[in-house]
Amino acid sequence: DVKVTQSSRYLVKRTGEKVFLECVQDMDHENMFWYRQDPGLGLRLIYFSYDVKMKEKGDIPEGYSVSREKKERFSLILESASTNQTSMYLCASSFGSGRFYEQYFGPGTRLTVT
Amino acid sequence: QKEVEQDPGPLSVPEGAIVSLNCTYSNSAFQYFMWYRQYSRKGPELLMYTYSSGNKEDGRFTAQVDKSSKYISLFIRDSQPSDSATYLCAMSGELTGGGNKLTFGTGTQLKVEL
DSSP states (O other): OOOEEESOSEEEEOTTOOEEEEEEESSOOSEEEEEEEETTTEEEEEEEEEETTEEEEOSOOTTEEEEEEETTEEEEEESSOOGGGOEEEEEEEEOSSSSTTOOEEOOOEEEEEO | OOSEEEOOOOEEEETTOOEEEEEEEOOTTOOEEEEEEEOTTSOOEEEEEEESSEEEEETTEEEEEETTTTEEEEEESSOOGGGOEEEEEEEEOSOOTTOOOOEEOOOEEEEEEO
16 A cells, blocks of 8 residues: 655744655655645645656745655755745655556645744 | 636535536646545545546546547546545646656535535
8 A cells, every 4th residue: 555654744833944844655656746735726836856866846846945865755845934835735656657647645734834 | 827727616416416527728738637536634646547538437437538628527426425525637748757747727626415
C-alpha cells in the first residue's frame, strides 16, 4: 500500500519564521510535488522534483524553496512565513513514466501563519 | 483565463440520482485526462483516467473525453452518500523526460443526500 506521509497535520507559525514541511514516500517514485490548496483556487503547484537534487518551479514558487537530497524525501521551505501563506499544503508522488498520471497524495498539513 | 475550468458547486443530489461533473480546457496538447476524488480532510486519490478521446467505464463511473470540444465529463450512476466528496479533474500532455506535472481544475463539491 503506497504511503505518502507528511510531518505534521497542523502547524501554527509566526510571521517571519522559517518553516519546514517534510514529505516522505515509500514507493520509490521518481516524481514528487508540493501543492497548496485554497478554497476557490483549487490545487496549485508550488514546486516539483523529477529526480534527486532536481527541482522545477511550479505555478506559484515565490516565497518557497525545496530540497530533495534523497529519493524518498521532499522538503518544502518557507523562508520567511507570511500570513498569505496560510493554507493547506499537500505533498504528492508519482512514477516518472508508465502511470505518471497517478499521483499519490499525503494527508496534508494545515499551516496557519499569525 | 485558466487552462482548466471546473464549476465549484456545491452540487446536491438525492441518493440514486445520476450525477454529471464537467471540465473544460484550453490547452490542445492535453492527452491524459484524470478524475481525482477528495474526501474531507484527506488528500485526493485517482478515480479514473482516459487517454485521448473516448469513454471509459468502471462500475458506476463513466469518464468521457471530447477533444474536439475540449470538454470532459464524469458520470456517476446510482449515486450513494459515500460518493459525497470533491471531484477534481486533472490533465497532462504527453510524457516528457523531465517530469510531468498535472493541471488540476478547482474541484466540484458533491453531496449525495439520503
